[in-house]
Amino acid sequence: MSDNNSNKGPLSGIRVLDVGTMIAGPVVGTLLADFGAEVIKVEQPGSGDPLRGVGPQVNGEGLYWHVENRNKKSVTANLRVPDGQKILRGLARHVDVVVENFRPGTMDRWNIGYDALAKENPNLIMLSVSGFGQTGPYSQRRAYDRIALAMGGLLNITGYPDRPPVRPGTAMADYQSAILGAFSVMVAIYNRDAKGGTGQHIDLSLFESIFRFTDILATACDKVGMNRQRNGNMHFAAAPGDHFETSDGRFIVITVSANSVFESLASAMERPDLPKDPKFTSHAARWENIVEINGIVRDWIKNTPVEEVASRLDKFNVAYAFIYSAEDILADPHYAARQSMMEIETEKAGLIKIQAPQPKFSATPAPPLKAAPTLGADTDSLLKSLLGMSERELDDLRKADII
Numbered sequence: 001m002s003d004n005n006s007n008k009g010p011l012s013g014i015r016v017l018d019v020g021t022m023i024a025g026p027v028v029g030t031l032l033a034d035f036g037a038e039v040i041k042v043e044q045p046g047s048g049d050p051l052r053g054v055g056p057q058v059n060g061e062g063l064y065w066h067v068e069n070r071n072k073k074s075v076t077a078n079l080r081v082p083d084g085q086k087i088l089r090g091l092a093r094h095v096d097v098v099v100e101n102f103r104p105g106t107m108d109r110w111n112i113g114y115d116a117l118a119k120e121n122p123n124l125i126m127l128s129v130s131g132f133g134q135t136g137p138y139s140q141r142r143a144y145d146r147i148a149l150a151m152g153g154l155l156n157i158t159g160y161p162d163r164p165p166v167r168p169g170t171a172m173a174d175y176q177s178a179i180l181g182a183f184s185v186m187v188a189i190y191n192r193d194a195k196g197g198t199g200q201h202i203d204l205s206l207f208e209s210i211f212r213f214t215d216i217l218a219t220a221c222d223k224v225g226m227n228r229q230r231n232g233n234m235h236f237a238a239a240p241g242d243h244f245e246t247s248d249g250r251f252i253v254i255t256v257s258a259n260s261v262f263e264s265l266a267s268a269m270e271r272p273d274l275p276k277d278p279k280f281t282s283h284a285a286r287w288e289n290i291v292e293i294n295g296i297v298r299d300w301i302k303n304t305p306v307e308e309v310a311s312r313l314d315k316f317n318v319a320y321a322f323i324y325s326a327e328d329i330l331a332d333p334h335y336a337a338r339q340s341m342m343e344i345e346t347e348k349a350g351l352i353k354i355q356a357p358q359p360k361f362s363a364t365p366a367p368p369l370k371a372a373p374t375l376g377a378d379t380d381s382l383l384k385s386l387l388g389m390s391e392r393e394l395d396d397l398r399k400a401d402i403i
Helices: 024-033 063-068 082-092 114-120 145-151 172-194 206-211 217-224 259-268 283-288 290-302 306-315 326-331 333-337 379-387 391-399
Strands: 015-018 038-043 072-076 097-100 125-130 200-205 241-245 251-255 341-345 351-355
Touching: 015 024, 015 082, 024 038, 024 063, 024 072, 024 097, 024 125, 024 172, 038 082, 063 351, 072 379, 082 114, 082 379, 097 172, 114 125, 125 172, 145 172, 145 206, 172 200, 172 206, 200 206, 241 290, 251 290, 251 306, 259 283, 259 306, 283 290, 379 391
Parallel strands: 015 038, 015 097, 038 072, 097 125, 125 200
Antiparallel strands: 241 251, 341 351
């Protein structure tokens, strides 16, 4: 529905209303905006999305905000009052997609739920992201990333058996939901535009975004009674496999499943005897003796200069990686060669480096990145161009704290 779609990326022409806050809902819009969709973020007047104030600030601008809201426009509207709701219904007539992540029923109580917006625009696709989904006995419970990690089954298998469960280092439930959300929006757009379908409402939960990627966790429990528990860095698909400490105090990751890879690792270690040992001749045998085989690999890595370890693993084509810190990432030549980070100029924080759009397309690359918007930066222009509002109407709305 966007008017100008020249040289703006493969998704130019798609217009999205981002009515979410924090990460799971808004990052859906960010992923689409990275490839050219026009994403209009609707924020509360005066305060905006709470993410603006989360994490490190530079001259009053949040770095988190810039990473996860680049390429967007910002409109302010108080959705808790009728005049603000009227604005959203008006905007919904001019967009392809609405993304929200309020608790189920909130948008309906504000008269801007899917049914109300679909009356304004029957072709509208609305994505609702929530902790537990729009239905079911838990649907009204509050939930955030770590709550979903817990219920989705991931926390229980993360960490060591003699210690409490450990959270991943980033908001995996939020980000996996954002990826599935962007995917689901594109599926719905394809169904609508390429297959003669209609608009529809998409129900995406944080906990199911985690649960979907827990491999055979529940399947194996149901079928063979395997109730998986925390096992540190060991996994039944990797033998040997661990985060091994190097001679200089860093850590290197090696995981082996195939016998051919184990033979290559043994060659790198100059231990041709290992693949012939009955305890290590198959993956199943190695898993039965995982502590022993991991110990052998650990001793080799710990007692061999790290440059030699890397050289020999490369020589025999064994997959490995050093565990990187942020400083390692910023200094790594492979990151630089692939332009995995890009620089953007912001209004107050200056030049900052942020993650580049992914993946990389040969024919339809992502357009240049733009800094995240200041609060309400596009309110006047968009309400004028899309809703036909006058300066006087805007002034009245502003005086009433509607925008």
